[in-house]
Amino acid sequence: MQSSFQLPTIDIGPYLDPTQSSSLERAAVSKALHDACVKYGFFYLNISKYVDPSEPEELTRLAREFFFLPHEEKDKISIRNQDHARGYQRLQENVTNGKADNHEGIDFYRPVENPDKSKTLWGENQWPSVPGAFQQKYEQWIERMKILGMAVMEAMAGGLGLNEDEWKELRAQVDDSFWVLRIIGYPPLPTDYDGFSCGAHKDYGCLTLLYADPTRSALQVFLRKSGVSVAEDDGLPNEQGDEEGVWINADPIPGCIVCNIGQMCEIWTNGLYKSTLHRVIHRGSNYRTSIPFFFEPNFDANVKPLATVLARTGNTASYEPVIYGDFLLGNVENNFTQDGTRGRY
Numbered sequence: 001m002q003s004s005f006q007l008p009t010i011d012i013g014p015y016l017d018p019t020q021s022s023s024l025e026r027a028a029v030s031k032a033l034h035d036a037c038v039k040y041g042f043f044y045l046n047i048s049k050y051v052d053p054s055e056p057e058e059l060t061r062l063a064r065e066f067f068f069l070p071h072e073e074k075d076k077i078s079i080r081n082q083d084h085a086r087g088y089q090r091l092q093e094n095v096t097n098g099k100a101d102n103h104e105g106i107d108f109y110r111p112v113e114n115p116d117k118s119k120t121l122w123g124e125n126q127w128p129s130v131p132g133a134f135q136q137k138y139e140q141w142i143e144r145m146k147i148l149g150m151a152v153m154e155a156m157a158g159g160l161g162l163n164e165d166e167w168k169e170l171r172a173q174v175d176d177s178f179w180v181l182r183i184i185g186y187p188p189l190p191t192d193y194d195g196f197s198c199g200a201h202k203d204y205g206c207l208t209l210l211y212a213d214p215t216r217s218a219l220q221v222f223l224r225k226s227g228v229s230v231a232e233d234d235g236l237p238n239e240q241g242d243e244e245g246v247w248i249n250a251d252p253i254p255g256c257i258v259c260n261i262g263q264m265c266e267i268w269t270n271g272l273y274k275s276t277l278h279r280v281i282h283r284g285s286n287y288r289t290s291i292p293f294f295f296e297p298n299f300d301a302n303v304k305p306l307a308t309v310l311a312r313t314g315n316t317a318s319y320e321p322v323i324y325g326d327f328l329l330g331n332v333e334n335n336f337t338q339d340g341t342r343g344r345y
């Protein structure tokens, strides 16, 4: 594990408030973002001018209050009540790479027009009634994260050199984002546990905007580096396959959230932006909480390599087009395990 390296920090301010910034400032943000996406697929977003720190701190308090409730209370909003996607998942109910993750969580998705609880994904969000104000505070956060996601997408379009029409085309694929909000609680990982707090994975969609409490040495990111392999004596099962590189910590930075790109961005950019493996190993003694917001494409978005990027990457598409909603449903449905539990979102 390399500890000295830190992922780059991007100040997204100029795209959040374009009337107060110059096109030169925005171009500099786009360039920094582009470099971070090509090199790492993971970076910090400085949002200190946009979000008061007390807001996500309050969300963390509410999440902990919920997770510390008795089982019976939490199970009132279990995903088993309805569409197997929206609601509470018990500790070790989620499975990644065949192993039960040592976390509990609650998932909320963009509401749908004609909910049907018997259809995967298609139910209604289950908001806990205790603690009070939970829904209101989290809905405020969702609205903020939707705006932030769109600002990052616009900065990305600039970094990719898309013209106005191409940006409009891309924008039309994310302007009704089928977002997911996940609230995760991590008790300490027992030393003899056969699995992880959250096993290594790539995120499905477009952008992940992750607020995590100040716990250090929990979230790890796999940095691809040719010629370097993970030390065999790091005592952890291999989760990176044959890929060469190292695992680094992505510790929280005050005023920043962690952002990473998902597999849909990899398709749009024909592999120029790689979605990056990450995992959580929380061996500390505290109860860790994280709140990822997944800013995703529209459910019906037809995601395929963008013409401009295709031209720049040798004119051969390395990815098949996908309808985002089909891709998501396939992942969620394939994730059911034999006892009816499911893999993580």
Ligand SMILES: O=C(O)CCC(=O)C(=O)O
Pocket: 182, 184, 198, 203, 210, 212, 219, 278, 279, 280, 290, 292
């Ligand atoms: O808890 C974290 O830091 C990361 C969680 C994560 O990667 C996910 O839910 O996709």
Ligand SMILES: [Fe+2]
Pocket: 201, 202, 203, 208, 278
């Ligand atoms: Fe993730």
